[in-house]
Amino acid sequence: MVNIKGLTFTYPNGKGVKNASFEVNKGEVVGFLGPNGAGKTTTIRCILGFMKGNSGTCKIDGKECFENAEENMKDIGFIAGEIAFPENMRAKEYFEFISKIRGCDMRRCDELCKMFEVDTKQIIQKLSKGNKQKVALVSAFMHDPKVLILDEPSSGLDLLMQHKFLGLVNKAKAEGKSVLMSTHNFNEVERTCDRVVIIKDGEIRADKKLTDIKNLEKTFLEVYDV
Numbered sequence: 001m002v003n004i005k006g007l008t009f010t011y012p013n014g015k016g017v018k019n020a021s022f023e024v025n026k027g028e029v030v031g032f033l034g035p036n037g038a039g040k041t042t043t044i045r046c047i048l049g050f051m052k053g054n055s056g057t058c059k060i061d062g063k064e065c066f067e068n069a070e071e072n073m074k075d076i077g078f079i080a081g082e083i084a085f086p087e088n089m090r091a092k093e094y095f096e097f098i099s100k101i102r103g104c105d106m107r108r109c110d111e112l113c114k115m116f117e118v119d120t121k122q123i124i125q126k127l128s129k130g131n132k133q134k135v136a137l138v139s140a141f142m143h144d145p146k147v148l149i150l151d152e153p154s155s156g157l158d159l160l161m162q163h164k165f166l167g168l169v170n171k172a173k174a175e176g177k178s179v180l181m182s183t184h185n186f187n188e189v190e191r192t193c194d195r196v197v198i199i200k201d202g203e204i205r206a207d208k209k210l211t212d213i214k215n216l217e218k219t220f221l222e223v224y225d226v
């Protein structure tokens with residue numbers, strides 16, 4: 001469903017992603033692991049079609065991500081790193097705004113807001129970090145997309161909300177959706193992922209089934225020679 005082949009994106013300072021290849025199949029959750037600065041967000045922004053790689057291909061359902069960014073968005077739910085919410089907008093207004101763009105109704109959104117206890121009347125920028133993250137999560141899942149591209153989706157969530165989020169990911173997987181999720185939380189990976197992709201200095205260093213990994217933390221540290 002998500003297919004990345006030889007993707008290279010280089011910032012002017014020479015950093016970025018080098019010759020990355022991996023896939024996310026239908027009904028699969030892939031954990032995208034690597035420390036700060038490894039290249040996760042850069043890869044994710046190419047998948048979302050926000051940036052075009054210098055070389056290689058990056059496709060969702062066979063369609064090149066950059067060239068088809070707008071069309072692909074109907075099928076994708078995403079969290080793209082630090083989210084810039086519109087100023088002075090209440091969560092409710094934000095969700096209505098997004099639902100119009102995507103052409104989806106508000107039923108699922110209302111359910112998700114209840115589930116994550118989102119204060120929809122509050123100005124988003126006045127919310128705490130965790131509560132802002134919940135707004136981002138609702139906006140990622142509200143149109144029931146086929147593909148979920150999530151950059152550190154659980155950052156700032158309390159344990160209860162994390163638990164609810166993992167339930168949502170596992171439900172999406174059971175429904176045959178494809179999920180790519182960057183995270184620093186191994187427990188989260190073990191509870192949801194089928195496969196992990198580990199990136200180091202912009203290069204993919206491991207792509208393994210979770211069932212083939214005895215100790216995830218050890219595997220991760222080995223990639224990093226720790």
Ligand SMILES: Nc1ncnc2c1ncn2[C@@H]1O[C@H](COP(=O)(O)OP(=O)(O)O)[C@@H](O)[C@H]1O
Pocket residue numbers: 011012013015016034035036037038039040041042043
């Ligand atoms: N806008 C940018 N300009 C220049 N370098 C950047 C930019 N964004 C990220 N980088 C660099 O690219 C590398 C990968 O960053 P990033 O993809 O954000 O990593 P991660 O999401 O894994 O923390 C880092 O070395 C980072 O400093």
Ligand SMILES: [Mg+2]
Pocket residue numbers: 037040041042081151
């Ligand atoms: Mg990042």
